[in-house]
Amino acid sequence: xxxxxxxxxRYDGVAHVTGxxxxxxxxxxxxxxxxxxxxxxxxxxxxxxxxxxAAERMKGVQAIVTHADVPTLVYGHLSALGIPGDEPLLAxxxxxxxxxPIAVVAAEDxxxxxxxxxxxxxxxxxxxxxxxxxxxxxxDAPTIHEWGNWYPHxxxxxxxxxxxxxxxxRAFEQADLILQGVYRPxxxxxxxxxxxxxxxxxxxxxxxxxxxxTQALYFSMGVVAAHLEVLLNRLKFVGGTVGGxxxxxxxxxxxxxxxxxxxxxxxxVKWRFTREEEFLVSSTRAPWHIELKDAVSKDGWLLGRRTLxxxxxxxxxxxxxxxxxxxxxxxxxxxxxxxxxxxxxxxxTNRVPTTAMRGFGVTSVSFAVETQMSRIAHxxxxxxxxxxxxxxxxIGDTSPxxxxxxxxxxxxxxxxxxxxxxxxxxxxxxxxxxxxxEGDWLPEHLVGQIRDPEEQH
Amino acid sequence: xxxxxxxxxxxxxxxxxxxxxxxxxxxxxxxxGTIVLPELSYxxxxxxxxxxxxxxxxxxxxxxxxxxxxxxxxxxSELADLPAPLGPAAARVADVEIRAQATVGGNLxxxxxxxxxxxxQAALLALGATVRSAGSGGERDEPLEAFLDGQRDRLLLEVSxxxxxxxxxxxxxxxHTHAYATLSVAASRATDGTVRIAATGVGPYGRRLASAxxxxxxxxxxxxxxLGDVTLTDDALASAxxxxxxxxxxxxxxxxxxxxxx
Amino acid sequence: xxxxxxxxxxxxxxxxxxxLLTVLREELGVLSPKAGCLQGxxxxxxxxxxxxxxxxxxxxxxxLDGSDVTTAEGLxxxxxxxxxxxxxxxxxxxxxxxxxxxxxxxxxxxxxRDGSDEREAIQEALAGHVCRCTGYTKIIDAVQAVARGEIxxxxxxTLETGEGIDVEIPGSPA
Numbered sequence: 001x002x003x004x005x006x007x008x009x010r011y012d013g014v015a016h017v018t019g020x021x022x023x024x025x026x027x028x029x030x031x032x033x034x035x036x037x038x039x040x041x042x043x044x045x046x047x048x049x050x051x052x053x054a055a056e057r058m059k060g061v062q063a064i065v066t067h068a069d070v071p072t073l074v075y076g077h078l079s080a081l082g083i084p085g086d087e088p089l090l091a092x093x094x095x096x097x098x099x100x101p102i103a104v105v106a107a108e109d110x111x112x113x114x115x116x117x118x119x120x121x122x123x124x125x126x127x128x129x130x131x132x133x134x135x136x137x138x139x140d141a142p143t144i145h146e147w148g149n150w151y152p153h154x155x156x157x158x159x160x161x162x163x164x165x166x167x168x169x170r171a172f173e174q175a176d177l178i179l180q181g182v183y184r185p186x187x188x189x190x191x192x193x194x195x196x197x198x199x200x201x202x203x204x205x206x207x208x209x210x211x212x213x214t215q216a217l218y219f220s221m222g223v224v225a226a227h228l229e230v231l232l233n234r235l236k237f238v239g240g241t242v243g244g245x246x247x248x249x250x251x252x253x254x255x256x257x258x259x260x261x262x263x264x265x266x267x268x269v270k271w272r273f274t275r276e277e278e279f280l281v282s283s284t285r286a287p288w289h290i291e292l293k294d295a296v297s298k299d300g301w302l303l304g305r306r307t308l309x310x311x312x313x314x315x316x317x318x319x320x321x322x323x324x325x326x327x328x329x330x331x332x333x334x335x336x337x338x339x340x341x342x343x344x345x346x347x348x349t350n351r352v353p354t355t356a357m358r359g360f361g362v363t364s365v366s367f368a369v370e371t372q373m374s375r376i377a378h379x380x381x382x383x384x385x386x387x388x389x390x391x392x393x394x395i396g397d398t399s400p401x402x403x404x405x406x407x408x409x410x411x412x413x414x415x416x417x418x419x420x421x422x423x424x425x426x427x428x429x430x431x432x433x434x435x436x437x438e439g440d441w442l443p444e445h446l447v448g449q450i451r452d453p454e455e456q457h
Numbered sequence: 458x459x460x461x462x463x464x465x466x467x468x469x470x471x472x473x474x475x476x477x478x479x480x481x482x483x484x485x486x487x488x489x490g491t492i493v494l495p496e497l498s499y500x501x502x503x504x505x506x507x508x509x510x511x512x513x514x515x516x517x518x519x520x521x522x523x524x525x526x527x528x529x530x531x532x533x534s535e536l537a538d539l540p541a542p543l544g545p546a547a548a549r550v551a552d553v554e555i556r557a558q559a560t561v562g563g564n565l566x567x568x569x570x571x572x573x574x575x576x577x578q579a580a581l582l583a584l585g586a587t588v589r590s591a592g593s594g595g596e597r598d599e600p601l602e603a604f605l606d607g608q609r610d611r612l613l614l615e616v617s618x619x620x621x622x623x624x625x626x627x628x629x630x631x632x633h634t635h636a637y638a639t640l641s642v643a644a645s646r647a648t649d650g651t652v653r654i655a656a657t658g659v660g661p662y663g664r665r666l667a668s669a670x671x672x673x674x675x676x677x678x679x680x681x682x683x684l685g686d687v688t689l690t691d692d693a694l695a696s697a698x699x700x701x702x703x704x705x706x707x708x709x710x711x712x713x714x715x716x717x718x719x
Numbered sequence: 720x721x722x723x724x725x726x727x728x729x730x731x732x733x734x735x736x737x738x739l740l741t742v743l744r745e746e747l748g749v750l751s752p753k754a755g756c757l758q759g760x761x762x763x764x765x766x767x768x769x770x771x772x773x774x775x776x777x778x779x780x781x782x783l784d785g786s787d788v789t790t791a792e793g794l795x796x797x798x799x800x801x802x803x804x805x806x807x808x809x810x811x812x813x814x815x816x817x818x819x820x821x822x823x824x825x826x827x828x829x830x831x832r833d834g835s836d837e838r839e840a841i842q843e844a845l846a847g848h849v850c851r852c853t854g855y856t857k858i859i860d861a862v863q864a865v866a867r868g869e870i871x872x873x874x875x876x877t878l879e880t881g882e883g884i885d886v887e888i889p890g891s892p893a
Contacts, residue, residue: 462734462735462736463736465735465736465781467781487736487779487782489777490777490778490779490782491759491774491777494738494759494776494777494778494779495757495758495759495776495777497736497738498738498757498758498776499757499758504736507735507736507779509735509779509781509782511781511782551847552762552843552846552847553772553825553843553844553846553847554762554765554772554773554774554825554847555759555774555777555847557771557773558773558774558777558778635846635847636760
């Protein structure tokens, strides 16, 4: 087994360095049509008129699709996880974000496709907009989603992701220090060097071959099949090397629409986003609004945490409820906090729908948690490493949702960081392990919460 | 691949270029291409007639006594070793590939869109440069300031300036980026002692900071005075608020530096 | 219009204002330069024109009659990598690979003009190239190794050839 522990060459390395790696836009099929989309110029409006007839008549235009061409217009990509669908593949009665696709054209060349898009008649009636998640809860806020301004289907019927643990009021009564903070990580555009792209080739057999840049081949296949109401065996997805995704190429942004175009005109169809589309219209990492309020003892024990999170989903739910759920599990970071009061909301705004990006849901709360820890250390004049080690997860400590840790590596990791950065720990912290709490590492307030992992279910 | 194809003119001399330009109506000038090509690719510009200056012989730097004349097609990279303010301004334009392709003429004709462009404008305004251009009424010379404020319907042929006694250049850009700079401020002291200060990032194109010049003896006062010469707006790189706070600092720095090199 | 591309004389019929990138990809089937932004901002389209690195998305065809164009395919082949290609391969300087073609050509030009092994100088030469995957360090490492004359081209490094690179990952058992 000479591969184990060895430095292996990348199997795609030689192709990369000789310029031979094939990406979707490098796949060349004769007769391929160019695609351009008519996108909403408004953040929120009713569509009062949509007329593609002039565009359809243009020389070189081979197909145009609108909502009327989509067998299942609304399909929840994560319906298997209990998240119902809310987003039409192509806008029908209204648009809820600037850039939302309304009609898509396939034509002989890029210029003709764009000219056809420009020839489509679109009339809109502006509606009030909501951009700030904090305002979503104002009684006079405009309603911008049929479910209300925040997602109401957690566990089927709840309007928030909620965690209650221990006795939060008592924790705050006992606190020597109460530290609060509001953390607002901004949206981040994935900005892969390869923009969104797909090529759909209708085969003589009646199947579609779909060259896709998706990060999630079978997932996207299921989405396309659901919208098109076809069996999976009608579709042949060809993945390959993705020119960077980072979570931004899981939304199946182009494959379904290109499939509809290819079916409509019987020609291969390729849609490659421009860099402008990629920046303005493709999904981003969500902005978050996270409020933490910690109850801390003077010797640095985290007694309790109150959390309010507002996650900006943009105009539609997509994967946001899933992201918030992960966020809720991680809102204590790598630390053990026995008393918790967490409320998290997925809030809708008239912005581009947000999606996953590396560490979906978790990176936001890690930022908040670690900053909070550093501030606590500063307030109490404690060593920031030792504060973290003290509260670090141990075997038998429980997570926010009550699962006992069986093998947490927090202690070893923090000790390794201290060593790597040349930070001297005092002897007791240097020799600390991640084993069950005992002695000085088991304060009274944690006694009732320690579990034996062997006893779990 | 596009359906339409404009008429493309490729003059092989300065005279041919001037003649092909005529009075400029209906003509899109392509110098280095760094600004025009993206406009073509994104379908925002559909030229009827495109005048490519590639072979027009308009490149080159000439020295006549204390006067330097730079042809419009001179690549920005060729200015990088000149003294401040022009050298540092040129050396920091974008990256090595763009600098080698972008031209002085294109840079001088650039206007801001989502971000400021045309950083050489600050340096050449500070040098009191003169521009020779062709167009309606024939060839003429005028101060760069007048050219920038003008109709933009002329073919820029060359820019000249007298060697200063000293110069300085300061720039503010987002860390680790090589695109456009948020603010650039240039200053020079002429051989007769006159101080000129100019900036880009403070409007659609470069501006002289006349109020700052009037207080050149006091860098701090000059910095504050500079704010009166500009109308700052938000753009993709920075807000007006941020520029209001940083422009005085850059003005102060160039004047201090100018003192040091005197 | 006539271009020499990777040593082959090609007659080109695209319209005069067509960007070189489009000529290469659409008319000539040379696919290694990539359309990352079509604005000159990312460097994925960079090719060598008469030996100099240029953004092919910004060059109108009409300005290039008679030019000599080199792309990544022209630097070396799978059996005979150039030292720089070998170095990129051995240093894991490519992950998704989309920026790699442009990076290689900019680095090639740098090394050809006897660029120093100083990281800052290498960074300046590659400053117009955006990579979203690698964090740039391994790319700089790869170019530095070539600048120091440490890398031989030829057959690509494989597990069988038994060579590894001391890429330090602190704390990793590998």
